[in-house]
Amino acid sequence: MSHDPIDLPSDPSDPSDPSDLTDVTGPARPIRRKEHQVPELPAGVTPARVRTFVRRGRLSSLTRDRVERLGPARSLPEGRFDAAAFGRTAPLVLEIGCGHGHAAIAYAAAFPEHDILAMDVHTPGLARMLADADDAGVPNLRVEIGDAVLFLEQQVSDATFEAVHLFFPDPWRKQKHTKRRFVSPGNLDLLARVLKPGGHVLVATDQDFYAEHVLAEVAAHPRFEARRVERPAWRPGDGFEAKGIAAGRNINELRLDLLP
Ligand SMILES: C[S@@+](CC[C@H](N)C(=O)[O-])C[C@H]1O[C@@H](n2cnc3c(N)ncnc32)[C@H](O)[C@@H]1O
Numbered sequence: 001m002s003h004d005p006i007d008l009p010s011d012p013s014d015p016s017d018p019s020d021l022t023d024v025t026g027p028a029r030p031i032r033r034k035e036h037q038v039p040e041l042p043a044g045v046t047p048a049r050v051r052t053f054v055r056r057g058r059l060s061s062l063t064r065d066r067v068e069r070l071g072p073a074r075s076l077p078e079g080r081f082d083a084a085a086f087g088r089t090a091p092l093v094l095e096i097g098c099g100h101g102h103a104a105i106a107y108a109a110a111f112p113e114h115d116i117l118a119m120d121v122h123t124p125g126l127a128r129m130l131a132d133a134d135d136a137g138v139p140n141l142r143v144e145i146g147d148a149v150l151f152l153e154q155q156v157s158d159a160t161f162e163a164v165h166l167f168f169p170d171p172w173r174k175q176k177h178t179k180r181r182f183v184s185p186g187n188l189d190l191l192a193r194v195l196k197p198g199g200h201v202l203v204a205t206d207q208d209f210y211a212e213h214v215l216a217e218v219a220a221h222p223r224f225e226a227r228r229v230e231r232p233a234w235r236p237g238d239g240f241e242a243k244g245i246a247a248g249r250n251i252n253e254l255r256l257d258l259l260p
Pocket of ligand 1 (some may be wrong): 053100101121125148166167170182239240253
């Protein structure tokens with residue numbers, strides 16, 4: 001089964017549905033954050049542009065509660081992104097489309113000497129992530145709700161991130177939706193700009209056609225070189241990876257290295 005976004009967290013049989021989780025409370029961190037709002041459509045998402053995601057419906061009270069209670073401690077200050085938000089200077093990683101955030105939390109736990117910023121437009125997934133992150137501790141994880149493309153375009157300076165993670169992006173299978181695929185010439189330009197020299201992008205997908213799409217886009221792009229790599233040992237094997245394997249699909253692990 002494809003995991004085009006229309007089928008995603010709205011699936012009531014999905015065991016990872018955020019509505020089945022218990023809330024977790026935790027101490028607020030003493031960093032001044034922007035007022036955390038809980039938008040139906042995340043701030044910065046303009047309806048008119050070609051989006052790589054699907055807008056969803058209203059938020060549950062559990063989601064609102066989690067975002068309001070746990071969001072401020074992990075959100076970024078308003079305005080232009082500044083890595084100082086993490087309170088130290090450390091290698092900085094961005095995960096785009098983190099969903100429920102298992103990979104980002106695992107990365108933060110496995111690499112406490114790094115900082116990771118996890119982004120998604122899907123507020124219920126991020127709310128669940130906030131609860132799980134609170135359980136895990138991981139002070140080196142920050143969370144941003146919104147369209148990563150707009151965020152990178154408008155708020156991020158050149159040469160900011162050591163690495164960008166894109167795990168199981170919405171594949172947008174249909175030909176008429178090709179423009180919605182995250183890996184595109186414009187977004188590769190954007191990633192090339194915000195990566196530090198020597199930086200890289202990790203992509204995982206259980207859709208062979210999407211892996212071929214990535215390889216073709218990168219082959220045509222002057223700033224990246226792609227290769228197949230081993231699965232990162234720190235990444236949890238649940239979620240789309242497990243579903244893909246259960247359905248008999250191959251997991252494609254790609255690394256895109258930024259060229260000088
Ligand atoms: C198929 S899900 C995968 C989620 C997660 N990486 C995982 O493996 O469980 C793709 C996610 O990317 C998010 N997404 C798509 N385009 C995005 C964008 N431009 N900015 C932020 N998130 C985006 C969607 O909301 C969705 O949660």
